[in-house]
Amino acid sequence: MITLNINGANVSVEKGTTILEALRFIGFPIPTLCFVEGLTPYGACRLCVVEIGEGSSSKLVSSCTYPVEEGLKVRTASKRVIKTRKMIIELLLASCPQSKTIQDLASQYGVHQQRFKQEYEDCILCGLCVRMCEEQMMAKAIGFYGRGENRKIGTPFGIPSEVCRLCGGCMYICPACQLRCTFNQPEKAICGACANLSPPCLDKEQFDDMMCYMDPCVACEIKKD
């Protein structure tokens, strides 16, 4: 067993688990896009960032790919984490505003603006479909090709693959192409917030170590009175 410190509390988990698994086991909600149980973690979407270490030596890591270490200090709701996560959502919105999954995340985390050049991609290259095809369907019909900004997902030579069984697993698991958001104003990147779960105390005082995932946040409610 390995003991680590999550938001000030010492917890013990099995050796070999990742920070994300430990956090979810204990009950901290960490948003993910490219993580699905049963598929190997990939660390593509970076939504699961957490802060590890203390003070000036602290750094942000993707919790889905980071194995737990003895005495590791993890903070899941520090200002830096929330700020980074908001930025990641903003970047995702910039490339794929039609995705309901991403729009929901934007509302949950209170992302109210999108300051980047707007694109309307169909893919965020999270690699879920590639892993689904390879690991669950044992087909390996699709994969990444190209490089850099030309990186895409598809079948070799763009022709129907011989190993594809048309199972539809890739479409089922896609966070960008399933659940099309009803979003109907192309000039506006953010649809209009169905839900808002951003911790309200972030800007008030230093509550980095508080468990701000509760909505409404108890600490803030007390503070108000």
Add this chain to the structure above:
Amino acid sequence: MKTEDIEAILEKYSISRGGLISILQGIQSKYGYLPEKSLNIVSEKTGRSLVDIYGVATFYKSFRLKPRGKHLISVCLGTACHVRGGPVIAEEFERQLEIKAGETTPDKEFTLQAVNCLGACALGPIVVVDGHYFSNVNTTKVKQIINKAREGLDKVEIKTDERIFPVEVSCPRCNHTLMDPFNLIDGYPSIRVTTSFGRKHGWLRLSCLYGSYNTEVEYEISEDTVRNFFCPHCHAELIGVTNCPNCDAPMVSMIVRGGGMIQICSRRGCKEHKLDLNGINF
């Protein structure tokens, strides 16, 4: 494209994950690009999925999935060339060849590519055609460069190059001269031999200038074909004792007048040659 050829390449390299790039390089050096079928064969023989191989082949810029034209034009768009007008040159090439960068003309003559830096920034904008550098290129030079490339940049200018000298050769068996004084190549008598490949039989005239690769043939032979060379007088095969160090094809040997041997590679397109003048190697 033959399955056996690909298998021969596969035998040379490890079929583990680490050998994939070497295999693809081997295929590309043979065909000039990676044919779709060859990747299927590689996938079958190595047990690696086609997706992985396609991913590697498309990741690296040096791998091509489409055949390249006869002449490769690289226009530098690195920082230094860019500020000196590289993009204008690239556009001019695109306009004159009627293709976009990265494409090949329909007649398979030219492939245009934009590259990032050729390491000759002071001479920019730089254009490289088949290994020949053109410096300080402007839009008016573009037409000239294309025309020069069409004529063939590898044509040797005899008078200006002192490394080039004429040799006279004869058959190592009957000692009859192989020189043909009536048909000149590069302004000098040519070397006439008989070649055969498959069922085709015909004459081949080589330039007698050591260092010039200009030839004339009765039948056009495709690149990479290994031919047999015969003496047109005694019909003996002009075969050397060694194989080409570059491509492993048999070397063809002829006697040089004044003593010595000259050996040339029998593979069309391979420029390996060796001159041995009484023990002095060149």
